[in-house]
Amino acid sequence: MIEMIKVNKYFAAFHVLKDIDLLVSRGEKVVVCGPSGSGKSTLIRLVNRLEEHQSGKVVVDGIELTDDVKKTDMVRREVGMVFQSFNLFPHLTVLQNLTLAPIWVKRVSRKEAEDTAMHFLARVRIPEQAHKYPSQLSGGQQQRVAIARALCMKPKLMLFDEPTSALDPEMIKEVLDVMVELAREGMTMMVVTHEMGFARTVADRVIFMDEGRIVEAAPPADFFSAPKTDRAKLFLSQVLGH
């Protein structure tokens, strides 16, 4: 599904991703974690080319990501993304947020788009909010709308960039529940998060990054009980300690 071969990325002179090799198969759920500044967000944003790599190859669903805008758009149609700051469109209602892309990109009829939208709103358990504006919803509700918005495009792969980091603690669970359900239904997922409980429950593989490199990659059972590197051990002690 996702293939990264010897990928390097720079922000001006700063070498943010170093020699990344990664393979994510269809149906796999990968959790990316690590200290801040390790490049986890940048890594996940390479998958739908919100960031560009300077060397190496990135291939998503068989399509290689290059400067070719057409290829990038093709990939983006099949990849859904959920952001830390939700990024809902404030001037549109919840329903309009969900139907915008299917109508304008997939050229689906309005009726069909609205049906799909209501279906996914029900899936994230807030169908009654369809005609409200994002500013009228709580943070947890907004993020669930964001997940529904991505799902309306019927993507093959979902990317989550720290989806719960901007939420108040009491709202984290409702979002994680939706993500767990999504995982159980077989969606291919790549999730950057600090929520280790989620990683333990859902992930097929945990990838630990530090200073731009993938330092460890292992199934959660192995990673959490017996981390191999010192940096991973240090990170886990800090995160799980409190």
Next chain:
Amino acid sequence: MRWARENLFRSWPETIATLLVLWLLWKTIPPFIDWAFLDAVWRPDSKACRASEGACWGFVAEKHRFILFGTYPYELHWRPALATVILIGLWVFSAFRAFWKSWLVAVWAVGLAVIGILMWGGVFGLRYVENERWGGLILTLLLTTFGIAAAFPLGILLALGRRSDMPVIRALSVGYIELIRGVPLISLLFMASVMLPLFLPSGVTIDKLLRAQIAIILFAAAYLAEVIRGGLQAIPKGQYDASHALALPFWRRTYLIILPQALRIAVPALVNNFIALFKDTSLVLIIGLFDLLSTVKISLNEPAWTGFGVEAYLIASLIYFVFCAAMSTYSKSFEVRR
């Protein structure tokens, strides 16, 4: 070539736009260079100017003294010249944040006193020159400087008044600000120049320059008030809370805590206001004062030199541009630092 492809020709509409701009530049720049430089006449010879197709910069060579100094006595031009340099120097000096101390006021007082002596004379063996004969660049600079300086305290009072809890003061402040900001500057200049004399007892006249200066001060104060109000609103509320908690009386806490912070925040907007006021002084031409624009216009009246308005106003534009762009760059440097 790769650069060109990425920056100029990325798509079809963009290619067309690029070609259009290039065509426009091709059509205007070479003819302009011909006119302004190659065919131009640089000697102060009006006959040669009329005979030529190019620009007449001889006009500037001939008239530059009048443009810069107005009707100030010819042989005494060193006085306004020196005064101009000192005034510009004072402004440049005040621009450095390191010098924002209380002795800056003293520096200004001394500087302005020296400028006053140079311009008026009458002491130290300098011949007296009445201010009706002042003109040109120094007049523009003086109108702006005193405009802002006197408008400042008034603007602060208005800004504080607008935020006051007392309804009468609030109403008066709002009324003043909205009235002044709602009418064109020209109407205030007319008001000062025509109406003010009518209200004075007979025999008392106010100097024309002073009338214009008063109008400019009243005008600037309203706009400054809004800028300062913006600064007052931008201070975190906690500052107000803390100063209240310290039980400081109103004027003391305003002077010591609130205003310094508000003004610091407002500096970029204040500089923009200064630039705008500098440009607005050009309107005094309409009521018959001899600022920089006025002297340019008047120098065209001489029969030998009529018809060279394009050159004249390009030169005027250049002078104003240099001053305003410098101030604007200074203002931008604040946005970068913070």
Next chain:
Amino acid sequence: MANLEERRIASGFGFLGRESGFEIGETVFMRYSASDSYARALVVGLTNTLAVSIIGVGIATVLGTFIGLSRLSGNFLLRNAAAAYVEFMRNVPLLVQLFFWYAVITEGMPGPREALSPFPGFFISNRGIFFPTFSGVPELQGFNFAGGGAISPEFAALLVGLATYTAAFIAEIVRAGVLAVHRGQTEAARALGLSRAQTTRLIVLPQALRVIVPPLTSQYLNLTKNSSLAVAIGYPDLVSIANTTMNQTGQAIEGIAIIMAVYLTISLSISAFMNWYNARIAFR
């Protein structure tokens, strides 16, 4: 008040009914002659002010939006040409620019006999710009054109000066409005597969408009106030005519009061519109 009495000027607005005795060079939609009252003359002035302001606002908005968007463009030429334009226009006083344009038209343009004709029926000369209308086509008669429509050099200079000057400020407002839209919005739209054009049209522009409208209406007001500089180049706007009236009748106080009252009304109307607009979008 003694000064007033000395000059034996009757206070009050009675003079408005008196015959004006002066001609007005150009009018819009209104007929006027020297035998009409001062009041009528002032109304003509007002219509002239509104004419040049409204047309000026239209041109300035279109031009300003184009330049503002150009400043954000990836195209090197467009971006820097636009930036240079804005820098120059904002750092030169409007009055200087008006005099410049007036000089360009009256000195730089050829006489009617050698008038420039970019399109058939259109003529640009130092006596004005002439164009065909429904009632006729301009034709050279003697030393000037007759028939068709005409724009005087004064009107043309004022319009070009006001529009190009205000466009520079509008360009900055448009640019700031677009930049104010959160980057995350563009990212989310692109991540959903929307094209660049779709993202700009559906997501960025609607949100940018909220930030743009308040300062934009402020600029419209500025343009209207700046039209008062017409008095310096001889276009008969409200201030020009009020000035002539004041000079003839000596009723300075009333004249200035009328000027200020009219402009105040215009600016308060625009403020009221602004408040209504803000309240309307704030609900969202």
